[in-house]
Amino acid sequence: MRPYLRHVRPALLILLLALASAAGVHVLARDAGAGPAPEASTDADLAGSRDLARRLRETDGLRDVTVTVRDGVAELEGVVLDAGDRERAEQVASQQPGISRVENRVILSTRLSERLALATTLAMDKLTRLIAALPLLLVALLVVALAWWAGRWLGRRAGQRIARRNWQSENPYFASLMQQLVQWLALLGGVLVALDLLGATALVGAVMGSAGVIGLALGFAFKDIAENYVAGVLLSIRRPFAPGELLRIDNTHEGRVAALTPRATVLVTHDGNRLTLPNALVFKSVVLNFSSNARRRLEFAVPVDVSESIRCVHELAMEAIRGTDGVLADPGPSWTVDGYDATAITLRFFAWVDQRESDLGKVRSEAIHAVRTRLQQAGISPPRNIQFTASLPAAEVAAPPVAGMTQAPADGTSRGDTSVNRDLDAHLAAEQRAHAGEDLLPGEAGPGRDR
CATH class of the missing domain: 3.30.1340.30 (Histidine-containing Protein; Chain: A;)
Structure with missing residues (x-):
């Protein structure tokens, strides 16, 4: 194995040297090609x-x-x-x-120095532009002033025209409302022209848009206040009542009108108390005006014993009612049988009163007194609470007069006080003085009113 390795090592070394040379040539060639x-x-x-x-x-x-x-x-x-x-x-x-x-x-x-320098430069630039635009600004202010003057003049002319046509006597608040409306419309037109001269028409759109959004938000926030104000304006235009008139509102609240303010209607109750009702409630409710017609009908019922003659009782009662002070002859009194049962016959009588000269409650009281006295003089018996089983002589049935009782006039007529009730006049005057600055109704009642 070792002799073989001695021959292989030189061959491997030669191969490595050849590969290294080839790689170097390739790198140099690549660098030469990518150099530029x-x-x-x-x-x-x-x-x-x-x-x-x-x-x-x-x-x-x-x-x-x-x-x-x-x-x-x-x-x-x-x-x-x-x-x-x-x-x-x-x-x-x-x-x-x-x-x-x-x-x-x-x-x-x-x-800091650079920031101050920038702020100073910007301020001087704006001041220079303002001075350059000063003549145009003066012209714009003059346009606004002229629009304000023209609005006041046109508003006064509109108010005078309404007064000449006697609209103000029907609705004193309408003339003032129209005058202010004309004045503000003229001023708005002048402001728009001035902004157009200054080249700020885009600002007008932004302001109007913002005002719309703000107005919508305020409308939701102050819905009740706005509703009462609008109702007050409509009531002052329609005028379903006048100061001093007797009203019943929503079949619950009753009193005489003292004032109509932009937000509430002020009444004085029969007890002399102040009753303040929101205008929206008054505008949407059923309002019964007892004073819109000078003539008002009174009524009362008279029960008599079942043994009495209905015709005789009605003739005696009608005679007594006609003789009562304050009862009108035209239309005259009337009557009807209101009920009949085993204990009594009920007759209901009607009569008319002029509220400008007589008080309804007083005339009604005097009429009842006159009818009672006349029936008593004629021997007409009232209903008996105790049922008798035997007939008694007439001398025993008639009760002797009570000592100290005031005897009625022989002719059955009544001469009591039927004048107009003035108990609440002082209260009404005080309430009207308290709301004089904001009252939307005239100070005096119109024709045909009881006040």
Whole structure:
């Protein structure tokens, strides 16, 4: 084995040397063939770097930015004062032909002196522009002032026109509302013209859009307040009631009208208390106005014993009602049988009262008193709570007069007080004075009112 190895080793050594020589020749040939490419790439990167550097120097705020281009990749370095300058540098580099990618290593300057210098420069630039635009700004302000004056003049003319047509007597708030509407519309037109002169029409769109969004948010937030205000305006225009009139709202709240404010309707109850109702509730509810018609009907029921004559009772009662102060002759009193059972016959009587001259409650009380007295004088018996099993003589049935009882007039007529009730006048006047600055109703009731 050893003699054989002695002959193999020289052969292997010669083979290795031959392979090494071939590999060296191949490497030299490859290097020789690829030698010109790096030189050409370097020249293109250098030219691109110079061109890009020149463009950066020509751009404001990018003079301190340096650029290096390697294999189509632009590396930006340096310091700028504004974030917008940093983005602009990257945009300029990306637009350079031959640049495939940009590595932006530009940083913002943190030096106080440079930041102050930039702020001063910006402030001076804006001040210079403002001074240059000062004549145009004065013209725009003059346009707004003229629009405000024209709006006030047109508003007054509109109010005077409404007053000449007697609309204000029907609705005093309508004239003021129209005057303010015309005034604000004219002012809005002047502002739009002024902004157009200043070249700020885009700002108008932004402001109007923002106002719409804000208005929508406020509308949801203050929905109830806005609803009451709109209802107050509509009530002042439609005027379903006037101050001093007696109302029943939603079949629950009753009182006399003291004032109609933009947000609430103020009533004075029969007890003299203030009742404040939201305008939206009043606008949507059923409102019963007892005072819209000067004439109002009263009614009351009179029970009599089943043994009495209905015709006789009704004639006596109608005579007594006609003689009561405050009862109108046209339309005259009327009656009907309201009920009949084993214990009593119930007759219901009706009469009309002029609320401008008489109080309904007082006239009703006097009419009941007159009917009772007249029936008592005629010997008409009321219903008996105790059923008798035997008939008694007439002398024993009639009860003797009670000592101290006031005897009614022989003719059965009543001369009681039926004048208009003025108990709440002081309360109404106080409430009207308290809401005088915001009352949407006129100070006095219109024709045909009880106040």
